Amino acid sequence: MNSNKTIKWVEAGKIFSRDPKGDFQCPECELHKLQSEDRYSEANPRELQRTIFCPGCGARYTLRLRRYDK
Known part of the structure; x- marks a missing residue:
């Protein structure tokens, strides 16, 4: 992964x-909007x-987050 794509993935992660339901273009193919799924x-x-x-x-990036609503 080149540094430009890495920076874009980090930006997407922040959003x-x-x-x-963030709005961010895929850093890999730059053709589709990213979607998310929670577990x-x-x-x-x-x-x-x-x-x-x-x-x-099919590119993926996973975040581990703390829930504050519980």
């Missing part, structure tokens, strides 16, 4: 860490894993 941990209800992915090329 999606605040809003699961909650049964072992730790304060933890959330958010996967950001491109529906076109």
Whole structure:
């Protein structure tokens, strides 16, 4: 992964860490908007894993977040 794409993934991570419906173009293919999917941990209800992915090329990036609503 080149540094320009890495920077874009970090930017996308910042956006999606605040809003699961973030609006960001895929850093890999630059053709599709990224989407996200959340998975909650049964072992730790304060933890959330958010996967950001491109529906076109399949690129993925995963965030582990702390839930403050519990």
